[in-house]
Amino acid sequence: MKKSIVLIVCIVLSAHSFAQKFYTKNGLVSFYSKATVEDITADNNEVLSVINTATGDMQFSLLNTGFHFKKALMEEHFNEDYMESDKYPKSTFKGKITNLSAINFTKDGIYNTAVTGDLTMHGVTNTITTNGIITIKNGAVSATSKFKIKLTDYKIVIPSVVKNNIAETIDITVSCNYPNKL
Amino acid sequence: MFKKILPILFCLACVSVKTMAQDTTDMLKQLETDSAKQTIVYTKATFKTTRLINGHSVETTAPGVLDVRIDHRFGYVSSGGYNLFGLDESNVRIGFDYGLTKTLMVGVGHTANQKTYDFLAKLKILRQSTGKVNMPVTVDYVPTFAINTLKVFPAIQNFSDRLSLANVLIIGRKFSDNLSLQIMPAYIIKDKVLSPVYDHCIAIGVGGREKISKHTSIDAEYYYQLPGTQDPGTTNVFSIGVDIETGGHVFQIHLTNTQGMTDKAFIAETTGKWGNGDIGLGFNISRVFNVSAKSKNTPWH
Numbered sequence: 073m074k075k076s077i078v079l080i081v082c083i084v085l086s087a088h089s090f091a092q093k094f095y096t097k098n099g100l101v102s103f104y105s106k107a108t109v110e111d112i113t114a115d116n117n118e119v120l121s122v123i124n125t126a127t128g129d130m131q132f133s134l135l136n137t138g139f140h141f142k143k144a145l146m147e148e149h150f151n152e153d154y155m156e157s158d159k160y161p162k163s164t165f166k167g168k169i170t171n172l173s174a175i176n177f178t179k180d181g182i183y184n185t186a187v188t189g190d191l192t193m194h195g196v197t198n199t200i201t202t203n204g205i206i207t208i209k210n211g212a213v214s215a216t217s218k219f220k221i222k223l224t225d226y227k228i229v230i231p232s233v234v235k236n237n238i239a240e241t242i243d244i245t246v247s248c249n250y251p252n253k254l
Numbered sequence: 255m256f257k258k259i260l261p262i263l264f265c266l267a268c269v270s271v272k273t274m275a276q277d278t279t280d281m282l283k284q285l286e287t288d289s290a291k292q293t294i295v296y297t298k299a300t301f302k303t304t305r306l307i308n309g310h311s312v313e314t315t316a317p318g319v320l321d322v323r324i325d326h327r328f329g330y331v332s333s334g335g336y337n338l339f340g341l342d343e344s345n346v347r348i349g350f351d352y353g354l355t356k357t358l359m360v361g362v363g364h365t366a367n368q369k370t371y372d373f374l375a376k377l378k379i380l381r382q383s384t385g386k387v388n389m390p391v392t393v394d395y396v397p398t399f400a401i402n403t404l405k406v407f408p409a410i411q412n413f414s415d416r417l418s419l420a421n422v423l424i425i426g427r428k429f430s431d432n433l434s435l436q437i438m439p440a441y442i443i444k445d446k447v448l449s450p451v452y453d454h455c456i457a458i459g460v461g462g463r464e465k466i467s468k469h470t471s472i473d474a475e476y477y478y479q480l481p482g483t484q485d486p487g488t489t490n491v492f493s494i495g496v497d498i499e500t501g502g503h504v505f506q507i508h509l510t511n512t513q514g515m516t517d518k519a520f521i522a523e524t525t526g527k528w529g530n531g532d533i534g535l536g537f538n539i540s541r542v543f544n545v546s547a548k549s550k551n552t553p554w555h
Binding site: 093095097118120121122124127129131133135137142143144145147148151152153156158159162166231233234254 | 277278279281282285286288289293295298299316317319430431468469500501502542544
């Protein structure tokens with residue numbers, strides 16, 4: 073009996089003492105579309121993200137209007153026609169690190185990670201699974217990942233006129249340094 | 255005693271794990287709220303292009319972007335079958351607008367009608383936005399300076415009599431994704447080429463657009479000249495049209511009772527009457543080019 077109480081107390085205490093959260097307000101999400109006529113890239117460096125090292129929760133949120141393009145008109149079409157940013161201002165990802173035990177957040181190193189969660193954009197939520205890398209250096213956490221999404225999965229319709237300008241599958245790159253700890 | 259504490263502790267353990275999961279979501283929400291307060295989100299694409307129909311919209315050309323514009327007005331339907339209901343006549347303005355900064359655009363143009371050269375600037379004084387700055391409207395100031403080089407009899411002696419200046423203030427708001435409206439007070443100093451009775455004109459314009467699809471909108475525009483500044487024989491200009499956007503082009507097709515294509519000409523010198531069938535078909539074609547490295551390397555928003 074006593075043992076079990078000690079155990080539970082330990083769980084409670086440890087849960088609290090390791091309840092460390094890292095967050096950033098300046099994460100980077102980029103995308104790349106390769107099509108026959110042109111390649112399109114855009115960056116958003118105002119991405120919000122939180123990692124909870126105790127639970128493995130990993131969440132991202134960004135404003136679609138925060139993506140910046142090389143051509144002004146591309147940015148306008150992205151927001152007006154494809155993402156409908158007035159209607160769906162945010163894109164979010166709420167997931168979990170599935171191999172949390174393999175990552176020691178207190179020890180410097182480069183850890184391969186697997187993440188599964190819900191990606192919501194353009195009003196559509198899909199579960200995605202992707203691999204990434206978490207780097208711990210002098211106690212600071214950074215995370216990177218690359219994955220692909222299909223536009224049709226998110227009900228983003230590309231008119232036939234610009235079929236050769238915009239790829240059906242878009243490469244997404246995530247790169248976040250988490251300077252803030254809580 | 256132990257038995258009593260056990261379930262409480264167990265609950266505590268569960269709750270603490272549960273709150274941690276909740277915490278991540280709450281924390282992200284907090285970050286979202288904070289960042290929403292700290293960022294200014296400017297309203298985009300209030301209109302498809304820098305012109306509503308004849309007059310200006312609140313839009314300016316993006317920095318480093320050149321907008322080549324060809325505006326065309328046919329003659330009036332009332333000119334009859336011999337004139338193929340106006341299609342035999344044509345009047346063209348060729349113009350170039352360039353975005354210097356995200357709030358300043360400059361342009362030059364030449365109109366065949368009245369052989370007029372015009373030079374314009376459009377400055378965004380206020381920009382509609384939400385977030386850190388909550389601004390309900392966009393306000394632009396558009397001065398257009400024009401030189402009327404038309405040969406008339408008797409000849410114009412002073413060059414200064416050929417000069418005009420139209421000052422237009424545009425107060426516009428994007429009410430929803432589809433609906434944008436604007437009010438355009440104008441103060442115009444006319445040239446003397448057509449011997450106007452009043453040397454200036456004060457007018458108020460209203461206009462707007464309603465999108466009917468992602469790439470198409472219906473537009474309307476009306477300028478009312480205040481009595482006491484309206485030259486006899488002139489009418490107020492009313493136009494209705496459609497904008498069609500395809501990639502880098504915007505086509506504007508409209509019906510209007512004016513032949514003028516600079517602010518001074520269509521606001522203060524229109525003579526057509528809708529009731530008499532003095533309605534002309536017109537179109538504007540806009541094509542944008544990214545010409546400066548600035549437009550390629552810096553965010554333009």
